[in-house]
Amino acid sequence: MFCPKCRTEYVEGISVCADCGVPLIAQLNEDDKSSEWVELEEILATFNAGDIALIKSILDGEGITYSFFGEEFNYVQPLIQPAKLMVPKGQAERAREVLKDLNLEHALTKDVHEYTEDSEEQ
Numbered sequence: 001m002f003c004p005k006c007r008t009e010y011v012e013g014i015s016v017c018a019d020c021g022v023p024l025i026a027q028l029n030e031d032d033k034s035s036e037w038v039e040l041e042e043i044l045a046t047f048n049a050g051d052i053a054l055i056k057s058i059l060d061g062e063g064i065t066y067s068f069f070g071e072e073f074n075y076v077q078p079l080i081q082p083a084k085l086m087v088p089k090g091q092a093e094r095a096r097e098v099l100k101d102l103n104l105e106h107a108l109t110k111d112v113h114e115y116t117e118d119s120e121e122q
Contacts, residue, residue: 002028041092045082051104
């Protein structure tokens with residue numbers, strides 16, 4: 001079983017992609033141009049579900065393709081890791097420009113490891 005969107009392979013018995021939420025298919029179509037490999041770039045990371053909803057709304061309005069990796073971790077207590085906003089490299093500059101004026105108090109703009117180190121020092 002394969003995800004037609006991210007092309008991840010799954011074991012038998014799984015019917016929906018855990019990352020994309022789309023139904024799995026039995027075989028990937030190698031001729032399908034929509035399944036080409038796209039290199040993604042991390043734009044920001046946040047623990048705040050409100051920030052995620054706002055960012056999605058803005059990027060949808062601008063027609064920018066995106067994924068939030070780890071978004072489901074926002075429902076785990078204690079928070080394990082932030083959700084990371086990923087966009088195709090070709091759209092990264094535009095996404096940064098569109099989001100630059102947002103006041104995201106809980107968003108991280110540095111590496112997650114740096115964030116945890118800063119927290120431990122306090």
